[in-house]
Amino acid sequence: MYHDRYILTLSCVDSRGIVAAVTTFLTQQYGFIIESGQFGDASTQHFFMRVEFSLQAGAPSLKMLRSLFAEQVGAPFDMRWDIFDKNKKARVLVLVSKQGHCLHDLLYRTGTHQLPIEIPAIISNHPDMASLAEWHKVPYHQFAEGESKPEQEKKILALVEQHHIDVVVLARYMQILSPELAAKLSGRAINIHHSFLPSFKGARPYHQAFDRGVKLIGATAHYVTDELDEGPIIEQEVARVDHAHTPDDLAAIGRDIECQVLTRALKYHVEHRVVLNGKKTVVFR
Amino acid sequence: MYHDRYILTLSCVDSRGIVAAVTTFLTQQYGFIIESGQFGDASTQHFFMRVEFSLQAGAPSLKMLRSLFAEQVGAPFDMRWDIFDKNKKARVLVLVSKQGHCLHDLLYRTGTHQLPIEIPAIISNHPDMASLAEWHKVPYHQFAEGESKPEQEKKILALVEQHHIDVVVLARYMQILSPELAAKLSGRAINIHHSFLPSFKGARPYHQAFDRGVKLIGATAHYVTDELDEGPIIEQEVARVDHAHTPDDLAAIGRDIECQVLTRALKYHVEHRVVLNGKKTVVFR
Amino acid sequence: MYHDRYILTLSCVDSRGIVAAVTTFLTQQYGFIIESGQFGDASTQHFFMRVEFSLQAGAPSLKMLRSLFAEQVGAPFDMRWDIFDKNKKARVLVLVSKQGHCLHDLLYRTGTHQLPIEIPAIISNHPDMASLAEWHKVPYHQFAEGESKPEQEKKILALVEQHHIDVVVLARYMQILSPELAAKLSGRAINIHHSFLPSFKGARPYHQAFDRGVKLIGATAHYVTDELDEGPIIEQEVARVDHAHTPDDLAAIGRDIECQVLTRALKYHVEHRVVLNGKKTVVFR
């Protein structure tokens, strides 16, 4: 019934009448609202909204709809906004290192249509995941031996452009992006960190967790920024552990959490449920 | 800033333009939307909405607003709807038996303003909770020895009328309401059942859970209907247990879950977040 | 350090001195206890124990150890007991139908050594999972068109014998085993049911959950018996859902829970952490 679906996301300074203006516009353009979320941030007086809608007979083209929205709603309220075709799958470039659990999970969920994405390329600094990529028929790019970081990042950017990548996923990539690349991919690069941030930033978080004797371990998916593990958090989850767990046990338990958190965060992102709010995120679940 | 807050809830047959009509109406009447939830049930083509809003300078009185809404929006869409003053606390009658954990929790949360309710009366078939009620300065009514069920229920109804009760809470009341009373209190009587329904209906659910060897136990808050433990579910929660737990252990663990579930369900109800959808509920959290 | 590990499990009528007898025996035979769990069931006066130990220099062979234990401890206390070599991987036969998520998860965790098992064969009434099996290099057996249930079960039993199968896993097999086969595989066939038992036994549990309007859905791993979905429960888990989820959404959310629950239950089983206690289980986690 709702095969053609669109998603409108917007943010602007809060004021009376925004929701009425948006929904009246959609109704006049033969839009049928299926799902809607909104949030007014009282601390910043900013307003955020996401509307999922279908277009009924009589509706204009998406291009025309965008043009009309810009003029009639976007401009008057000075909005940042966008309208997306929900059926257009997001194109994802996956960066990976030696550990394959997150990549494996992403490929499986993509193949079984649990994640509405396409993965046109995978890139790695190691050969370990090549056969997994091959079975899923995804081209696997590997940095050459001794390649410098700037050269590696040039290759990443080339793939982003060549494949019209919408979002870059660091699926346990274990490398830190340069500030330049982080800036270029701002808002469209997601990292999975294997701790409950802001605890245990940086290297070997499961060892840090073991040493501190925490009773829960976690994982955090966040947008990449030029500050290590400081980007806006999209999703987090934890699992219970106890004194008998070794660092290896924590890593094993953590792998499942990492997959869950990354999958959820990526799903929220590609369904345009995540809107940046300064150093934080609004997530319309 | 938002000290005067109102809540609009509505349901009607789904169609294009409902949200636009509602929000345009509110905007025209100087309403500022603070929070909004909506749901279109694809299986029944029914639409549900809850809007929390404040009124800015220039707005009509609540009485006038209701009248205008009825005419301009309610009637055209053939809605079931209501507008509530959020600052008016719901009046709750608590029915209780010998076990006091839920009552204790409700009284504490009421006293510390965690629950936006007033409890003008408690009624019980036992004297056990009288001193707790007394400390909280809530009148405690006890059925007379040997009083028949019809006489008891007449007393309950008298209290409901006398105190303008909005919702009756069966806080481990351990009695089944007659079909007549259940019908009279339809949609405004909440029971906490000490199992994860539909498992373990009826008596001694923790013993049933022990006998079955389940690995999680739960609690369920639901509206009372004339079918035992079959009313629309508002909220549920579970906790992990294992083979070493006796029925008494399960009951002890369960008490905390019962309090949590009942508190959440009652909060949802009195904040008008729960809308009945046939034998199910829509809960705008 | 502890590369040679053994697991002793036992149950008997409870009495004073069992733990002392068991641990003194192990110490005298150069056993070093690594992990130990015990449970006295007060309702049946039965005692259960699981000990993980290594053997130090001077220890007898496993065969001799078993013989000595039988004589010195097993017989005097009239125990049901066994000693397992922890490094010997359990051999698992997987029964599957059209849905592949559980099979996929088992194969991945087996291949990455997260589950200490071998899967020498998969059997199915459908061809859908053949290519997945092929990639993992596991022989895939498919029932012939029009084969009767007794003929199918004969094939299952033949595979069990041929491959020295330790445990049969019904990974969303969607068929009910005959009472005869259930009896033959008693205590060594694990089913994953896609509901939080005892709620929603039988067919289409996610549709049942949708119709009842529950706020949490679950999955249950249990031993197969001749009563449908009534076998001893090994593990359960739930996830939160709400009114907006369709039956398809529930099934999608449920798939992840099913995988988690089945993996945990199978891991407990093959690590000999599960001991049957009548219609219930003792799980030494």
Add this chain to the structure above:
Amino acid sequence: MYHDRYILTLSCVDSRGIVAAVTTFLTQQYGFIIESGQFGDASTQHFFMRVEFSLQAGAPSLKMLRSLFAEQVGAPFDMRWDIFDKNKKARVLVLVSKQGHCLHDLLYRTGTHQLPIEIPAIISNHPDMASLAEWHKVPYHQFAEGESKPEQEKKILALVEQHHIDVVVLARYMQILSPELAAKLSGRAINIHHSFLPSFKGARPYHQAFDRGVKLIGATAHYVTDELDEGPIIEQEVARVDHAHTPDDLAAIGRDIECQVLTRALKYHVEHRVVLNGKKTVVFR
């Protein structure tokens, strides 16, 4: 049946034969083991054990039992050990400030026998909780206006001695103990911190959590040491939050978690389930 119960806790350098020696000793002294937990820390070669047992006819007195254990088991293995009478309730001094949710929860659970403790005194730097203490008939001590920190701590210590206090609970006390007092109460002072440590140490953790935009908030119960919020962690828990929650909302959600975590940690402590392992804890649940 098991009305006289005892708890033995011990730790020592790990070696073969400890469990056998302990359980054989108990058996010879007519001890019936009800529950037992053990843990060998592979990273430090240290062994930890907790045994709950009853004494049958023929057993020596507790005093004699202790003397025999010291000679026959404690000394040979160079153990740190103790034997406790389980029926002897721990005596708890509660330190509180203006916020009463944790104190209220402790008093309720003590009064309803959910926590096996006695609270002979409460001490505070504010008068707010005096009436709550009075209703529970617990003497309430308040520091005098303008009293210095050393004077306050002297009063705390005086109460500890006067009432034979076993454990001091900082139930949102909001003051930092001096290194001297922390040292004197080492291993017997429990603090509840309102964050998921090591995240958000120090002041206003809910505001810190709000600013960072985390998706889960937590609470941590830990032993007090002279390093702020760095003591050995006993228990932690988290709850899900989202972008719409204000710092006040986080604090409200957090209050329930704080109560849960503190209750669990205190229960573990007074049941002698917690053994210190350097800067970490072993918790035999």
